[in-house]
Amino acid sequence: MEIKLLSNRVKHEIVPDNYIYPVHQRPGIHASAWKQVPIINLAGDNQADVSNQILSAGKDFGVFRVINHGIPQQLIDDMLALAQEFFEMPAEDKAPYLSEDPTKEPRLFTGHRQGNITPVCWRDCLFIPTYPVGKYEHLYPEKPNNLKETMAKFTPEARGLATRILKLISVGLGLEEDYLAGNRSGGPMKMLFNYYPPCPDPSLTLGIPRHCDPDLVTLLFQAKVSGLQVLHDDQWVSVDPLPSAIVVNFGHLFEVISNGLLKAVEHRVVTNRNVARTTVSVGIRSADDCVIGPADALASDDSNPPLYRSFMFPEFVKAYTSNTTYDREINMEAFKIKN
Ligand code: OGA
Numbered sequence: 001m002e003i004k005l006l007s008n009r010v011k012h013e014i015v016p017d018n019y020i021y022p023v024h025q026r027p028g029i030h031a032s033a034w035k036q037v038p039i040i041n042l043a044g045d046n047q048a049d050v051s052n053q054i055l056s057a058g059k060d061f062g063v064f065r066v067i068n069h070g071i072p073q074q075l076i077d078d079m080l081a082l083a084q085e086f087f088e089m090p091a092e093d094k095a096p097y098l099s100e101d102p103t104k105e106p107r108l109f110t111g112h113r114q115g116n117i118t119p120v121c122w123r124d125c126l127f128i129p130t131y132p133v134g135k136y137e138h139l140y141p142e143k144p145n146n147l148k149e150t151m152a153k154f155t156p157e158a159r160g161l162a163t164r165i166l167k168l169i170s171v172g173l174g175l176e177e178d179y180l181a182g183n184r185s186g187g188p189m190k191m192l193f194n195y196y197p198p199c200p201d202p203s204l205t206l207g208i209p210r211h212c213d214p215d216l217v218t219l220l221f222q223a224k225v226s227g228l229q230v231l232h233d234d235q236w237v238s239v240d241p242l243p244s245a246i247v248v249n250f251g252h253l254f255e256v257i258s259n260g261l262l263k264a265v266e267h268r269v270v271t272n273r274n275v276a277r278t279t280v281s282v283g284i285r286s287a288d289d290c291v292i293g294p295a296d297a298l299a300s301d302d303s304n305p306p307l308y309r310s311f312m313f314p315e316f317v318k319a320y321t322s323n324t325t326y327d328r329e330i331n332m333e334a335f336k337i338k339n
């Protein structure tokens, strides 16, 4: 069957029926105007304080933004512009990447990663393993010009930032600084390019419905267009782009390793009428052969029993991708220890 990318159409006149969400899942008009996702200055002199700020943001929101993170702004701008150019290329240049097989890498698809879920969501996505660069560079797209080179520069920068953040979190949790280094975060780093074209009626559909990411942490790079919302105390909070800030959100694996202390954050993407929005996300996950479970130090005594059993990431990914509802409890069901 031919896959029809949203980005292949110049202008969408209507939202087709199969993209229309049930009323209770639609964006609604109210995203909280006054709540703000915490902003953390990574270059602060007192790194213990930075570490505490990350932890309290992690416990409260499951997401935060970092500034003074050390990744050159020009590199981020180039990366985002090239990701957008990728989707705006002629259909025939994108066709070689299109696939309905979720195991294919790289893979370009539209709507949901799991395949034919309805309602379909309003985005196109390119999914590529990127790190280590030497191992995956041959998979980076050859077009548009400079994308490959830019990804090769950007990838180690993103990896370095993620490692720095994981160290700060480990220290904050009272674990060894390198607890999350090595295999626990050593799986192939996956990069996603998300493209949300202008939508004729944003009140009817979603760019991505409510979900948690499977990884330890995700770094999300966005340009000037809003669309990301996170759930906090049953309220949707808009994570509006702030020049030079990178969004860092906790995924399911972190909830397991921290024994529920740091929550995976539920989030979604809303669309807009006027401009295309492109984001680049980088997911940090455990190596496939790494045993994952609550850290002993966080789950050893009677008052703090382990909430999850041990498992390996491929088992979790299988459960995650077969859950077409995206419901966080269902994702975790098979891994929870029931008392
Ligand atoms: C995702 C995601 C958010 C965005 O790719 O899982 O939540 O703003 N993306 O693109």
Ligand code: NI
Residues within 6 Å of the ligand: 211, 212, 213, 267
């Ligand atoms: Ni997500």
